[in-house]
Amino acid sequence: MGYNSTQNYLKLLAQLAVNENVNHDIVSSLIGYVKPIYQSDLNNRYSEPMLWIGLYIALASLCCILAMVADLVHGLKSRKPWFPCKYFSVNAASLSVISVAMKLPVDLSGSMPGDVDQVAKLGSMAFMCTMMANLLPCLATMDSNELLTNIIALGVLVITMVVNVCIQIETGVISYKEDAHLLKTVAKKYDLESLGINKYRNTIIATLYVTLLLVLLIIHVCSSLAILKSKQIIESKYQQGHETASKDVRQSTGSVLTIEKLKQHVSDYWVMSGSGSPQFIIACSVTTTASGVICCLTTIMHTLTVSWSISAMLKEHYDSDYKWSTVVILIVQFIGVILGTVAPLSRCFATLSFKAVLSSFGETTENLELRRYVLQHENEMELAERTLEGFSKSMNRLIQKGEKKQPNNLKKLIEEKSTPGFQGVKKFDNSHYVPALLSEVEYQECWSLPVVTLTAIAVTLPDIEKVEVDSLLKSVREGLEYVMLVEENLNTSGDYVSVHKAAETLWQEVDVCHKWLGDKLQDIASQVNTTASQVERTRQIVQLFMEKAKIKIKEGVSSMDIGGTNGDSECKSICANSMSRVTRTIINDKEIENELFKELSSWIADIMAACLTNLPQVIAMKCHSSEIEKREACVQAAARLLGETKEMINTLQGHDIPRMSPDDLPFIDKWLAYLSDP
Structure with a gap:
């Protein structure tokens, strides 16, 4: 099929060869053209x-x-x-x-x-x-x-x-x-x-x-x-600009970073990242x-x-x-x-x-302040006023874009359920004695793990309206996004890494799979005595979680004794340890059993609210990056975060925040110590 010209030519030569009227010398000379015709066929085939x-x-x-x-x-x-x-x-x-x-x-x-x-x-x-x-x-x-x-x-x-x-x-x-x-x-x-x-x-x-x-x-x-x-x-x-801008946001005990200060701080870094952008x-x-x-x-x-x-x-x-x-x-x-x-x-x-050679005539006071943070070469002309204003407008647009994605469910939970001074941070763990079995696992307390643990209990409680459960889940879903952001930026030591990972894994299991360490929440709820009173059924739910936590802790300890430290076993042990401490606190406090869902919601709101008082510090930190290629993206993320959380920050700053050292605010164990003995 691919060599039609060659085949037809050979057939023609065969016909000429048997024809007595054709000189054989002519046929012999024509045979010399077979090779170029064959090569032409090959070229045609290869060019297809x-x-x-x-x-x-x-x-x-x-x-x-x-x-x-x-x-x-x-x-x-x-x-x-x-x-x-x-x-x-x-x-x-x-x-x-x-x-x-x-x-x-x-x-x-x-x-x-x-x-x-x-x-x-x-x-x-x-x-x-x-x-x-x-x-x-x-x-x-x-x-x-x-x-x-x-x-x-x-x-x-x-x-x-x-x-x-x-x-x-x-x-x-x-x-x-x-x-x-x-x-x-x-x-x-x-x-x-x-x-x-x-x-x-x-x-x-x-x-x-x-x-x-x-x-x-x-x-x-x-x-x-x-x-x-x-x-x-x-x-x-x-x-030089980073050192100047950092001085304006250094906190002292009891002071807060207001939205106005934060916006000015982001604006300073926005100008530095924009004018100092390698692509610019x-x-x-x-x-x-x-x-x-x-x-x-x-x-x-x-x-x-x-x-x-x-x-x-x-x-x-x-x-x-x-x-x-x-x-x-x-x-x-x-x-x-x-x-x-x-x-x-x-x-x-x-x-x-x-670029344009400008006099200070006509410049606004705000732009004169921002001009201190313009990064340029010594021999360059000054940045044009219109360009400087463009930087400010682009930042404001990004903040406004963030304002459209505010965590309204979280804001509603904190406004309705949190207590003055965020006392739920102290109440969720009142266990003073830890059994020997629990002492096998030691870990740093973090913000997100108790929130996930309390949520798992709350959504399993009997006789709670579905709308309330869904509302709590939405609020926690929004809140944990910012809580984990605080932890990633401010709780960065090695002791917290495994706890953060355990909390993140557990939350995916609770939120997506509706399970706690492999056990379906619905199966746990179905094990209670349906003929008992609501208070008794609530107590049974809490006790079931406690028993399962003890089993998981024993399994984790046995696993580590046999094969050394295992990531999955360690994660289960950390989560089970948190559940054991929380359920012991609940059982020891008989007064909260009547309205346990309401009390747990308050604890969750207080823990997340206390954690999110660190959001201004996170925003200020995200403005800066040691890598020049990443600075523009970092300050953009800070501007979006400011837009998303500005109302939340205002709400939290209206609460009675403990007068703790700024260095202690990011750590829940410091809050526990302060609230226990202020």
Whole structure:
């Protein structure tokens, strides 16, 4: 099936051989053409997948375009006219996709005789110039090792492409030397221009693209060196600003960080992270302006080239093995060149508006305060007033966005159930003596574990309206998100890690699976005597949890005695220990059995409220990061958190917060000690 020409030719030779009227010398000479015909059949067969390869090239190009458009949309949405790279950046994955998209100019052996084929090859080079201009800001997001690795990889790709294109110019794959020579020899009467062939035009355009690619590569290398030095300068200035800003939020005993102070603190770091953002720094550089100009020139050249080939596309002048897929590649990459030019060109104009020589006339007092935290090089002009105001507005928008996601269920629980001074922190664990069995497991107390333990008991109690249970679960679900955030930031010593992990695992089991350490809560509830009074059934539920806790503790101790410390066994022991202490407290207090659900809800509200008094400290901490590449994301997270919790913070600060040392506030055991003996 794949060698029809060869088979037909051999049949013809066989017929001639048996024909007595045909000279045998002629047949012998014709046999010499079998090999080239066979090779032609082989080439045709091997070129069959090239159509799909062409579509694969177009798909890879489309992926690059979508990433550039995503960055464009992100820049517009976040109102950053320097369009920082978030989705399209230099890494192993993107370079692999780019190398696929650049197959046409890299291909040395593929013949591209048609006008459309030639323009598609030139268009790939234009597309590469556009992508390099878009990739420039992403270099600032890398550390020195990543920067070196990725620049070398990009350099290898660009240099390989440039060398291959130069070879193709010389061999005539781009310049039409072979086609032109053939036409001159066979049909001298034809005018090459009338055939749409210009052996010099494509050579000149390809040479220009090669030059621009090399210039862009030099720009990337120079920018990389400048980035390393700029980061050192900015880092020094950031540390000065960090020290100044930290002084404003240092707490003394009994003092609180108000929303106004927190907002000012976030604003200070927002300006430092924005003006000191590596991508913002490189966006303000002359290399970015140069890359934008090159990108603009590339777009103009490619637009003209495509306009000259419109008639060729309509006449289907594509004669390569890629067939009609070259048209798809040409169209997709042309769209990429056009769309990829909004961002680099905008950076050129935006750079002019970022910096301006300003006098203090007309500046607001707020902006004068913020200007202290602007990070810039010594020889740079001052940040324009409009740019500074833009930083403040973008922060306010993010805070407002966070305000739409406030934990209303948690806020309602704390407002309705918490007690003055958060006495539930002391009440939930009044066990003064610990049995010998429990002493086998020692752990630091944390905020989240007792909340999960109390919730597991509360949602299992009999005769409680479903709406109340659901409301408590929603409140705890919202609250634990912030409680665990406090623990992750303020309870970071090794002693707390296993307890935090145990609490997180247990909560997933209680909330999602409705179980406690493998036992279904519904099965526990079904074991009580249904004929008994509500108080008696409540007591039975608590006792069942206590008995199961003792069993789990014994299993954990036995497991550790046999095989050493086991993560799962340790987690179960910690959770069971917490349940044992809580249930003992409940059983020892006969007065709370009548309204146990209400009492447990109050304890849960007090524990979470006491923990969340540390939210201002967490927000202040999240503003700062020691890694320059992560500072912008950190302060954005702090702004969102401030928006989400500002009403909660105001509510908590309206309570009677114990006058404890700020260093003790993050730890529940310090609260227990203070409330027991204030």
